[in-house]
Amino acid sequence: MAGSCPCGGASYLECCEPVLDGVRVPTTAEELMRSRYTAYAVHHADHIFRTWHPRTRPERQPVDPEVGWLGLRIVRVEGGGPDDDTGVVEFVARNSGPLGRGELHEVSRFAKRAGRWFYVDGDPA
Structure with missing residues (x-):
């Protein structure tokens, strides 16, 4: 994939692809x-699975090939820095699918485990 990154980064090759x-x-x-948003956009289910906290990870991958992801906007970030153990990211992701266009507005929680970040869970905002 060439061009801008689905997450809004300048270049997919330098932004999310290495992740x-x-x-x-x-x-x-x-x-x-x-990177998780980008994984949904490019249907990279392995990345979604690898980065979901084992405690909350579903058995099936929730990547729907019929849903197209159209854009991501980060609303706020709390913690989640290189020296933190937890973080919160609120975002809005625009999508389109069989039922038309929509938005996913979520407050996601993240935790660091063995030095790596994992998605724990999220609540609709």
Whole structure:
């Protein structure tokens, strides 16, 4: 994939692709959030599975190939820095699918485990 990154970064090759391919590990909760959004956009279910906290991870991957992701806006970030153990990222993700266009507005919680960030869970905002 060439061009801008689905998460809003300048270049997919430099932004999220190395994270999805396991070449680089996200250093912040926001960076993990952006890579997970990109994984949904490019249907990279392995990244979603790998970055979901084992305590809350579902058995099936929730990547729906019929849903197109159209844009991501980060609303706020609390904690989640390189020296933190937890973080919160509130975001709005625009999408389109069989039922039309919509938005996912979520407050996501992240935790660091063995030095790596994981998505724990989220609440609709």
